[in-house]
Amino acid sequence: MVTLIVEDGSGLTNSNVYCTVDEADTYHEAHLYTESWIDDVDKKIAALVWATRLLDEHVHWKGRAVFPYTQALAWPRATVFARDGLAVPINIVPKAVKDATAEFARLLMEGDRAAGAEDPVILSKNVSNSSTSITFAGGEQRKRVVPDSVLSPIRQYIDTSTRVLRA
Numbered sequence: 001m002v003t004l005i006v007e008d009g010s011g012l013t014n015s016n017v018y019c020t021v022d023e024a025d026t027y028h029e030a031h032l033y034t035e036s037w038i039d040d041v042d043k044k045i046a047a048l049v050w051a052t053r054l055l056d057e058h059v060h061w062k063g064r065a066v067f068p069y070t071q072a073l074a075w076p077r078a079t080v081f082a083r084d085g086l087a088v089p090i091n092i093v094p095k096a097v098k099d100a101t102a103e104f105a106r107l108l109m110e111g112d113r114a115a116g117a118e119d120p121v122i123l124s125k126n127v128s129n130s131s132t133s134i135t136f137a138g139g140e141q142r143k144r145v146v147p148d149s150v151l152s153p154i155r156q157y158i159d160t161s162t163r164v165l166r167a
Contacts, residue, residue, distance in 0.1 A: 055097075
């Protein structure tokens with residue numbers, strides 16, 4: 001069994017997850033279609049740890065790590081701003097990141113999203129006032145490890161200036 005070590009905003013050197021099982025349970029209680037979020041605590045813990053690891057591997061977060069040489073996870077972060085323009089405190093993991101972790105963990109319980117996923121190769125991007133189009137190699141975007149339902153609540157914290165996403 002994996003031991004859950006929750007990042008509390010202090011930049012722990014051994015943390016492995018952004019939210020607790022209780023926080024994930026509360027998140028799922030408020031949503032439909034969560035049948036895959038079963039009552040097996042060991043599987044929930046494993047899914048939360050896996051979701052956290054994949055988020056940190058595949059999302060380029062804005063800002064910088066508060067303790068870049070010692071903290072185990074990407075959060076807590078400095079110089080990150082919320083939608084309202086206020087700075088995110090450097091001693092927290094935002095609720096949206098916790099919720100995205102819970103959502104991703106549930107989806108991972110449904111199947112291995114990393115299996116067969118490939119980085120999308122972007123051939124061109126066209127941005128106009130009314131639309132955006134992206135052309136991918138092979139004609140379509142391949143299966144992404146981190147789905148839009150996970151990315152949507154955390155878009156405000158994702159740095160898209162260097163790369164769209166580490167898909």
